[in-house]
Amino acid sequence: MLRVEGITAGYGPVTVLRDLSFQAQPGQVTCIMGRxxxxxxxxxxxxxxLVPVQSGQILLGDAALHTxxxxxxxxxxVAYVPQGRxxxxxxxxxxxxxxxxxxxxxxxHRREFVLDLFPRLRERLDQVASTLSGGEQQMLAIARALCLEPQVLLLDEPSEGLQPSMISLIRETVLRLRETGLATLLVEQRVDTVLRIADKVAFMAHGRVEHVAERADLTADSTLFQQFVGV
Amino acid sequence: MPHSPLAEALRGGGWLGDTRAQMSFGPFLLLAVLEGTVMAAVLALTAVGLSLVFGVMRVVNVAHGELYMLGAVIAWFVTFYLPLPPAMGWLAALIIAPLLVAAIAALMDTLILKRLNYDPEATIVATIGLLYMLQQAALTFYGPDARPVVAPFQWRIQLPWFGYSGYKLFVVAAALAILLAVWLFMTRTKAGLVMRATQVDRETAQAFGINVDRVYAGTFALGGALAAAAAVLIVPIQQAHYLMGHDPLLLSFIVVIIGGLGSIRGTLVAALVIGLSDGIISMFFSPTLAKIIATLLVALVLVFRPQGLFGARA
Structure with a gap:
């Protein structure tokens, strides 16, 4: 289990995260939403x-990641698919x-696993990555991260700029990975995606997790979406 | 035959007999091309080191020419003090000098550049300081004299019009072999993949377990080793001197800017162009004119294609 306990972090003198806490469980998709x-x-x-933690701790099992x-x-x-791939x-x-x-x-073995997950990449092994389509690039970004055989997968807006069919594929992939026991932390702005794949939703504002909701408690017209995302 | 200092020297019998000094334009051009090729090969080796350092680390290493000079000076020490026949002594220098210079470069990276967090402006100032430190260290421990290193062999190739140094042709072949080894290293090995990934995106590389500090130290060491190897190759032709790093630095920058900062392919093409043009213009006109034209070429590239011929647009 990934535990983030009261972390404060930022860039130089600018503090972005303030006393932030939350947990990500194995076999669950935790969505992070916020403006x-x-x-x-x-x-x-x-x-x-990649950003220094000034106080608090980030724990994965016995490992203190913040140190x-x-x-x-x-x-x-821990594997990371950054925003913009x-x-x-x-x-x-x-x-x-x-x-x-x-x-x-x-x-x-791991290489075969990710290529089986995204067969289209197998057809393009010798192609230069920057020449792939947006969807294929996202597949490659996820495949590259999964090569690490992670316990925790961090996905930062993987559906950004993708066509609907690709968004569906990414959703299905996240759900398949959840069944393998992976803890997934997903930054997502699309309410429909969140409602389909999230187990929990953490709503962020001003560098803090202000509210954590179970998916069962959320609907598309929930006031939480309006309050924290503005939709 | 054209009038130039070299042409006069040739006419004077230093290189050519009286009969051959009367040679026509074709053979004279061949001689100029051969000289230019030797220069291009050594320049490519030096400039690839500079280009690698800039490409991977984004550091403009102003002390690169001094690493070249150190290579030549260490070669002189090795061949002078090791009781070996000339060929063996030179071979020992070709192994020892790049290794020692690589170690010095790695130390420079760890002690200075890393502490500056590889800030582009600060590292330029730091490497200017290192330039003078290395130069003065060489002056103190090696002295102000230019000293020759004996070539590993002395045979000459006799062409119908003139004789040409076999060693110079060997320099071209050796430089090409080293460049091929660098290319294979970069494209076919795990370490090369790590360097290329770090070159593209330092932060993402770290997210895949790449120790960027170690990659930077290794890259700086490799850049230094290539400069040193180039110096060991050229020192039997030019002699070792504590100020010999200036010209290779200037020409390497010219080559790297024309080829495109960080582009190995561009560096090789530009080295060939600059080396050949320098060789030919120097022989037919004057070395000063060759440098003027090379500098003008840089100015044109900076105005019309700032990213260089093969560089990626920022």
Missing amino acids: NGAGKSTLMRAIMG LPAHKVPLHG RLFGPLTVAENIDVGLLTRKKGL
């Missing part, structure tokens, strides 16, 4: 060690997957 500037992406980056340098966080089973554009699909497998001693 622009609420600190959703900064939370993801703080978990990955680790950024490059050691993925070794403890941030693929290694000039590298091929195969090379992007190989980067994901760098920390695996025996990566062949």
